[in-house]
Amino acid sequence: MASEDKFNLVVEFSGGLELLFSGRRKLTISVPIKDNEGQAVTVGWLVHYLCNEVMEDSRKNMFVLDGHVCPGILVLINDADWELEGEASYALQPNDNVLFVSTLHGG
Amino acid sequence: MESANASAEGLRKQISETEESLRKLKAQLHQFEFQEKSDSAKTVSLDEHKWPLSAEEYKRYGRQMIVPSVGIQGQLRLKAAKVLIIGAGGLGCPAAAYIAGAGVGTLGIVDGDVVETSNLHRQILHGTEKIRWKKVDSMIASLKSLNPNPAYVAHAEHISPQNSESIVKQYDLVLDCTDNPASRYLISDICILLQKTLISASALRTDGQLIVLNLPPLPAGAEGGPCYRCVFPKPPPADTVVSCGDGGIIGPVVGVMGVMQAVEAIKIITSGKIDSSAEVAGSGENTKQEPTLMLLFSANSSQPFRSVKLRSRRAGCFACSKDSQLSLESLTSGSVDYVLFCGFTSPTKILQPEERIEASQYSKVRSKQHILLDVRDKVQFDICHLDGSINVPFSNFQGGKEDVVDGSSWIPDSLPNDASVYVVCRLGNDSQVVTRKLKEAGLDARGKRYIGDVKGGFKAWKEQVDQSWPEY
Structure with missing residues (x-):
């Protein structure tokens, strides 16, 4: 695929979730503009891409459970809860920042 | 030992009683000082409710x-x-x-x-x-x-x-x-x-x-x-x-x-x-x-x-x-x-009794050729560990890398295939999971090699074998 068919976005992990991604807190990734079916790529697509292609840890169900982001993980698109942006159906834009935060309970 | 405990207990009681009476004295003093101040204030201001x-x-x-x-x-x-x-x-x-x-x-x-x-x-x-x-x-x-x-x-x-x-x-x-x-x-x-x-x-x-x-x-x-x-x-x-x-x-x-x-x-x-009543009631669109x-x-x-x-x-x-x-x-x-x-997590209980060894029992077989696999995080291993033990953190086993689970990345080649492997952790939960994984990966050489966990982990080790073991 030619490079112009891709764009970059920043993915961040926080609250301990980075431990599932080899300790990486921030990565810039290049994603295709369209998915296999010719649709614009969404956050939902990104979640599965991260789970299948980026995550090396075998504990996949600590990130994606039953096809959805695991309960207790907040997804923030450009610093706003993804529920304000259409959740998994949000179409990614160049230079978007997608932050995954796992909820903490200690005190 | 018992009399020392008793006198320590006595001292603790005495200290807390003395602290309690000290607290009461301070409160009394505070009250007097407060009184004094407000008395002197009265001479200046006739109306004590002015402020x-x-x-x-x-x-x-x-x-x-x-x-x-x-x-x-x-x-x-x-x-x-x-x-x-x-x-x-x-x-x-x-x-x-x-x-x-x-x-x-x-x-x-x-x-x-x-x-x-x-x-x-x-x-x-x-x-x-x-x-x-x-x-x-x-x-x-x-x-x-x-x-x-x-x-x-x-x-x-x-x-x-x-x-x-x-x-x-x-x-x-x-x-x-x-x-x-x-x-x-x-x-x-x-x-x-x-x-x-x-x-x-x-x-x-x-x-x-x-x-x-x-x-x-x-x-x-x-x-x-x-x-x-x-x-x-x-x-x-x-x-x-x-x-x-x-x-x-x-x-x-x-x-x-x-x-x-x-x-x-x-x-x-x-x-x-x-x-909530003050601002919100009735104000509708004004309070965005x-x-x-x-x-x-x-x-x-x-x-x-x-x-x-x-x-x-x-x-x-x-x-x-x-x-x-x-x-x-x-x-x-x-x-x-x-x-x-x-939901809740109950203590792990996945091994049979014969797959577990008491800490005191393990201390007796330490002279025989074996491997002690310590599955705590590296930071915990660095705080304290037993001589000769090998550290492979639990998360590495969960991560699922094949050469970790089948032992090839950490078992020395020189180890005879009938030498035992004992697995230990902080409290004796993770060690059971790892023991099970190792056996499933065939590391026990069809029963030739004993693989078991140290029951109760280093907590039990401290209680049964070495009182000086650091509890962190």
């Missing part, structure tokens, strides 16, 4: 009262406010210190625990001399010394569905400083039912989170700030929840979050937002709902503080929507089971 605060209060709170967002009105609101802090630990201590210091009228503390040595690096209102004290008593003793003016109320029990209504209804504002999901859902629910704003914080390792919920404090069905269930409708799987005891915590990280809770409490009280934010703190991140925008109330929320299924009756009767809702 809404005492002379001592003007001096004590002056530095915050001259800040425009507080002012005399804010100070009087603080004095009239009743604040409840649930959890007298790493969040509760700094939060309580600043809220008491700021001069709230009443401060209630809920906690059923006693002070332990491992609390002291972060729970700054408890001191070394207060180990084994009830946390609420220890905290209130420190707070009285900091500021004797507020009324302090001790609730020496854990928050529960049964006691939550009777405790929370006595207060105007609630701080969740607890340490587990079940209590977080319970506290959010009771705050919705009793229409209290909730300042919720949490921390682990080097990270912290803070959200102000149910602001303004409105009944179920109203449009407003979310509750905990709106943000987290489903609890995380119980086995993914990590406590400070297991994951660790940096003292000032949880301290920052507790301090931020105090900042929010002072902001809400001084701006008059705890009276500010978005609810979540503050994220990551000490090791290049951007340590970050605020993210959260949703407002969730349509269909179990607790705060118009379709709410929650009532005071259903909550206090126990029909909402918070422990079941959040």
Whole structure:
């Protein structure tokens, strides 16, 4: 695929979730503009891409459970809860920042 | 040994009695000094009711009262406010210190625990001399010394569905400083039912989170700030929840979050937002709902503080929507089971008795050729380990790399294939999981090699074999 068919976005992990991604807190990734079916790529697509292609840890169900982001993980698109942006159906834009935060309970 | 214990116990008792009488003496002295001051004040001012605060209060709170967002009105609101802090630990201590210091009228503390040595690096209102004290008593003793003016109320029990209504209804504002999901859902629910704003914080390792919920404090069905269930409708799987005891915590990280809770409490009280009736009733479109934010703190991140925008109330929320299924009756009767809702992890029990070895038994076979596989995290292994042991952290086994699970990356080639492998961890849970994985990967050479775990881990080792083993 030619490079112009891709764009970059920043993915961040926080609250301990980075431990599932080899300790990486921030990565810039290049994603295709369209998915296999010719649709614009969404956050939902990104979640599965991260789970299948980026995550090396075998504990996949600590990130994606039953096809959805695991309960207790907040997804923030450009610093706003993804529920304000259409959740998994949000179409990614160049230079978007997608932050995954796992909820903490200690005190 | 026994007589030494008895005399230590006697001394402890004597110390706490002496401290108690010292506290009474100080309180008496304070009263006399207070009396003296107000007597001398009388000679100057004939009208003792001329000022809404005492002379001592003007001096004590002056530095915050001259800040425009507080002012005399804010100070009087603080004095009239009743604040409840649930959890007298790493969040509760700094939060309580600043809220008491700021001069709230009443401060209630809920906690059923006693002070332990491992609390002291972060729970700054408890001191070394207060180990084994009830946390609420220890905290209130420190707070009285900091500021004797507020009324302090001790609730020496854990928050529960049964006691939550009777405790929370006595207060105007609630701080969740607890340490587990079940209590977080319970506290959010009771705050919705009793229409209290909730300042919720949490921390682990080097990270912290803070959200102000149910602001303004409105009944179920109203449009407003979310509750905990709106943000987290489903609890995380119980086995993914990590406590400070297991994951660790940096003292000032949880301290920052507790301090931020105090900042929010002072902001809400001084701006008059705890009276839901005052601003909200009837004003409709004029009061535009500010978005609810979540503050994220990551000490090791290049951007340590970050605020993210959260949703407002969730349509269909179990607790705060118009379709709410929650009532005071259903909550206090126990029909909402918070422990079941959040799930629980019971101690791991997956090995047969013959696959486990007592620590004392293991100490006797150490002279034979074998491998001791220590599956604690490397940081824990570095603190203390047994000579000759090999460290492969549990997470590496969970990560599922083949050469880890089948042993090829860590078993020395020179080891005969009938030499035993013993697996050990901190408490004896992870070691069972690893033992099972190793056997499933065929490392036991069809039964030729014994693989088993050290029952009870290094905790048992300390109890049965080596008392000097560091307990961390």
